[in-house]
Amino acid sequence: MYKNKKTHLLMKHTFLFLLLALALPGLAQEYKQRITADQLIKIQYHKAELRIEAHKGNELIIQARDYEAPPERAKGLRPLYNTAVDNTNTGMSVESKDGQVLIREAMANPGQYLIRVPENARLSIEQMNWGGNNIEVIGMRNELEVKSKTAEVRLMDVSGPVIVNSTSGDITIRFSELSQKGPSMISSVASEIDISLPASAKAELHLSSVVGEIYTDLDLKVQNKDGKEASLTYLGGGQSTIKASLNGGGSTLTVRSTSSNIYLRKR
Amino acid sequence: MRNWDNVRELLERYYEGETTVAEEQQLRQLLQEPALPPDLQAEARLLHWPLAERQIQSPLSAEALMAPLALPAAEPKVRLLWGWAWQVAAAVSLLVVGFALGRGGAGAVPAEEQPTATELTALRQELSELKGLLQAGATTGQRLQAVTVAATTPQADAELLMALIHTLHFDENVNVRLAAVEALMNYQQHPQVRRALIHSLGIQTDPNVQLALIHGLTRLGEKEAVPQLQKMLQDEELQQVVRQQVNESISLLI
Amino acid sequence: MELEYFRTTVLPARNRLYRVALWMLKDSAEAEDALQEGMLRLWVYRQKLMLCSNVEAFAVRTVRNLCLDRLKSKQYKGRQGLEGLEYTDSGQASPHQQAEQEDHEAVIRRLMLGLPEQQQWLLQLREVEELSYEEIEEITGMQINAIRVALSRARKTLREQFLKVSSYEKLG
Known part of the structure; x- marks a missing residue:
């Protein structure tokens, strides 16, 4: 009886927490950056699980679902395995150069990510080694390049050109239209x-x-x-x-x- | 009488890497004199070797090297302003012309629609833009477009073929390389192209590109490819599906 | 205009570029291909070339990179025959001095192949192509002092081994 009540309470809390998480996406770690029209966004990943969604805005938005900040005692130190610098507080590194925005993993065990990009941006995604997670892209309206080794690739409602x-x-691949x-x-x-x-x-x-x-x-x-x-x-x-x-x-x-x-x- | 001690001193500095090019030239000249002291004779023989090496000349004359470059069409200065958009437009219009020409060849288009001299000049100009697309930092889509167009271009010159070959060997996108294999198959009559297809077998590591090359060369009945194919079998990392095809192709070609 | 510039600055280097390619690839047909490809590459770079302090050094570097690309291909791995550079191991001394000199050269080339690759490359640039340290610096990216040291080492090693071989021959 007592036990049951406790479980119930726990469930209620979890439910509340989930509700909160849904209502306030700000709770998940998030990073934003303006992207200029037709800019190339390049994502190179090893392990992360990626879902990329197009949106009508002009920002790159990276949302980490289960980001864990480096331990407190690592303060002032730099990681050796990951040379890419986590400059977004999401576990990803974002660098802009030569007209491209390069997104790379900056932690040893990246989790799930939702990356939202302007629908007209050019996007290139590359699975860097064997054994990475799958790739899902939704709604892009410009040139889209995906290089996969073992990852399952799902491109939904894209217009192409896709390579x-x-x-x-x-x-x-589900084409919403076929770009000419x-x-x-x-x-x-x-x-x-x-x-x-x-x-x-x-x-x-x-x-x-x-x-x-x-x-x-x-x-x-x-x-x-x-x-x-x-x-x-x-x-x-x-x-x-x-x-x-x-x-x-x-x-x-x-x-x-x-x-x-x-x-x-x-x- | 020459003061050989000066030569010995020069020689010593030579071995320390302290002589200038001019001093080294002088030294080599001095060491060619007939009346050398015995201790310098071995040195003379040792320093002589580069002289013969320098006689080696390029078998290709200046004209031969210039010929593929001598395209009169000066590049328009607007390129910087318009960037790739302009070049893609050019490539696309080339596609249209190329398509028209292709049709013309097939007899589907009446004779009066055959290209005129001006059209050919325009085509030539566009051809050089196409090469530009293949060589400079175009997007993957643009490069794929350029290769696709190049596959159907009625008049590929040496420079375009070279650009295609370079794309085949080194483009970073598998699909662009695959398209380059297909494009080059249309120019199989050029020995240079066949050589490049064989050569590329040793460069490619992606199984899809390897298979495309092997199928292509087998279709051409290219016996010259056999040694390279045999070499591929020694690569332990060769994928099984490729290995099978290599074996099959070798038995067909031999 | 550009064509003229190219003709007067890049083309005169063709013999040197060919030698570099031949030395790297050890195959005349391959070297020819590399030279042609190099010229096309340089033609594409022609505007950049005008801003270059030393066009020849740039050209040598371009051709070398193309050759390295070619060498990366597995085709070359395990290839040993050095076309036109075979060393004949005959112990007989040739009666003619010219032939004798050719023998010496064969010996030296064989000895060169035993040097570290970087030293071989420096010998090629300095002894055959007579390039200044500054030019070699531009081509190899090495510092002048390091070039000097490595070159000195290469010359000395070559000398030492050559003298050893010649004295054996005399004894035989």
């Missing part, structure tokens, strides 16, 4: 690629998988599947690139995989 490569992390500003290209070695496009998107598609299959429900006009290339298999294995236009053609969208399937769908 993504991965070795073994699956890639999922430049070509997009997605490549992977051993990870599935799943792309959805608006039915009206105009594109020139170049699709190839060396040993996998390509599945689609898009209304493609395949250009090179004529008598000349009756067999799509090349000398030395591997299948040829399928070139097809979508809605009369537009910017180039290249998708290539080595050993996995490619899924292309209508939204």
Whole structure:
């Protein structure tokens, strides 16, 4: 009976705390910086779990969900493993130079981060070594570059151009529209690629998988599947690139995989 | 009679790294005299070696080296003002012209729409901008765009090919390098391009780019690639999927 | 205008640039490619070149970097044959003095290969290319005093080993 009451109280407290945390995001560690239009924001990460959201403002906002400040006794000392300096009090280092803003981890065990960036900024994200966490990006409206090794890459409601490569992390991309500003290209070695496009998107598609299959429900006009290339298999294995236009053609969208399937769908 | 002690003193300073270039020239000259004292004869032989080395000359003449550079189109001064936007516009318009030309070649466009001389001059100018895009610090998207356009350019010159080759070897983005492989495959008739594709096998570490190169070279039936492929097999870090393809390609090419 | 500037400042260095490339890559076809690539690179840099205090030093550095890029490629690892620079191990003394000198040169080249790479590079820049310490400083980024010391060491080592080898030959 007594015990129950205590648990109840505890739950109530947790609930209150959660409510507070939600209502006052200021409680989480936060860093803000103005970004000029079309500036390149470069994120290089090892371990952090990143979610990047576009917003209409002109600020870069870094929110650490579970940031732990260095211990008190480290005061006046500098960390040796992490040469990047935590100048944001979120465990991330932010440096501006040569027209770029470079964001790097500045602590040994970074946790979850929500990074909010202007939707028109150019963004480049790179997983620096094997074993990092996944990458999720939402709502970007400009050139977006992602270099992944093992991280799963999810790009939701982006317009492109997107340039993504991965070795073994699956890639999922949902285009809100397909930008005609430049070509997009997605490549992977051993990870599935799943792309959805608006039915009206105009594109020139170049699709190839060396040993996998390509599945689609898009209304493609395949250009090179004529008598000349009756067999799509090349000398030395591997299948040829399928070139097809979508809605009369537009910017180039290249998708290539080595050993996995490619899924292309209508939204 | 020459005072050989002066030479010996010069020699001593030479070994201490204290002589000037002029003194070293003088020293080498003195040591070539026929009546050398015995103790200086070995020194003479030792200091003689660079003279032969200096005779080595570039097999490429000044003209040969200048030829790819001699593009009359002076770069417009507005570049600094407009930056990349201007160049991308140029590259895009090249895409349009290139597309038109491609169509022309395929016979889809009537003869009167074939490019005129002025169009060709414009094309040439745009071509040089394209190279600029590949060589300077453009964004990844711009570089990918440039490579994509370069793949379909009807008249690639040596400089553009060189820029593509450099992109293939050293661009920091895997996708741009992959696109460069595809682009270069369109210029397979140039021995320089085939050499570069083979050479790049030794540079690339990304499995996707490695596979693209191997597929390309196998498709070309490029036997010259075999030694390089065999070398790849010795790399313990080579990914399994690449290793398989290398083995298969070697057996096909031999 | 730019073309003329390029022709008069960069092109005269082509023999030197080729020698540097050949020395680094030990392969004439590769060296030729590197030279051509270097020229294109320098052409791209031409405006920067005009601001350069020493164009030749800049050019040498550019070509060297290109060669290093090429060497990084695994193709070179394990490659040993030195085209055109083979040392023949024949013990017979040649009757002609010229041939004898060639033999000496082969010996010296072989000995050079045993030196630390930095010393080899300094010998190449100083003995073959006759560059001043200031120019070598600009190319290598080493300090003049360090250049002097390393060069002196290289010359002395070469001398010592050469004398040793020659005395063996006399005994034989």
